[in-house]
Amino acid sequence: MAEPVTEAPEEALLIKQAQTGDRWAFGKLVRRHRTGVVNVVYRMCGDAALAEDAAQECFIRAWQHLHSYRPQSPFRNWLYRIATNYAISELRRGKPVVDVDDLPLSDDRGGPEASAEQRERAAAVQAAILALPAAGRSTLILREYEGLSYRDIAETLDIPIGTVMSRLNCARRRLRDALASYMEVA
């Protein structure tokens, strides 16, 4: 039997209150996990506006199915599972389309030339990530961007740890092939 994961006491209390229908407690949980959920969806689909809307939808689904959450795994993993599944279903519908020219830049201090290079590199990386199969992409995102352990990823995606490792390995290999020219420069 899986041992219950020790959530922060405050978070555990909020979850319990939210499960009884406490909207205020759920609002606190939304604030806590909003960034993570938005980022997961954003990395999955590459569209910030859609990611925000999708993240709201994920929280609504979480609220609707809060009774089915069991503290055997962290609440964050449960939310990420909803987020990745939602993103994958949206991707299957062909909804999100990333516009490379609209990619925001995190740093423009390197001048126009550096910005153009940076933009091009970011676009290439984004395109390479989006070209990955959804299963491999979600595994890579949870590991690289969210820093989840193999065990947490396995719980989140409901797959064995061995599958996490093979998906991760496959995704990284594909990215290395796709971004070979940028990796040499880097």
Place this chain on the structure above:
Amino acid sequence: MNHVTARLQAYYDDELDSRTAEAVEAHLAECETCLAECEALEVLSALLFEVPVAAHLMPEDQFAAQVALRLPREEATSLPERTLKWGWRLAPVMLVATWAFVQAAAILTTGIAALLRLGVGSEVTGALMPEQTAARDAGLGLAGSLLDALGGDAAVEILRQMSAVRCITLIPVLFTGLTALAICSWVAMWWAVERQALVESGQQ
């Protein structure tokens, strides 16, 4: 030299136990091929962070407020809604109970009719309704006597025809089929709802 390629990823992700990690580190100090592989993982990670985080997001409070506005108000279900919900859950039980009642009634009726045909208890019905003999003569038992009392010869004739085509036997069979169909439909609907819920909650 035995390369540690298979363990490099787990090493890079800090997923190895300390002893294995030390062994990999010792190997990396000697093997340029594996070291290059490990560095490639680092470079790739750095490259992945070239993609900026989602920008121009709405303020946290606004986001939370929008979620709150979109939350369905399910927990505030009214008594009729709760009754409907429980009624839906109990539907198959009620269907089976109704089916059992109908079957029991049919068996009982058939038994009584058979006994009356054999003449068992005819003195009782005769004492109760001495003038309604036409139906009993037609061999339709107590039900026939009652119909006779209500509708006369025409009703008795209808019952006789029904009896001839075994309508009385067909009704429970028909009801059994309809009950089975209703239960199958309920199971199908329940499965569809549960499946949708599982998909939505990401537990598929």
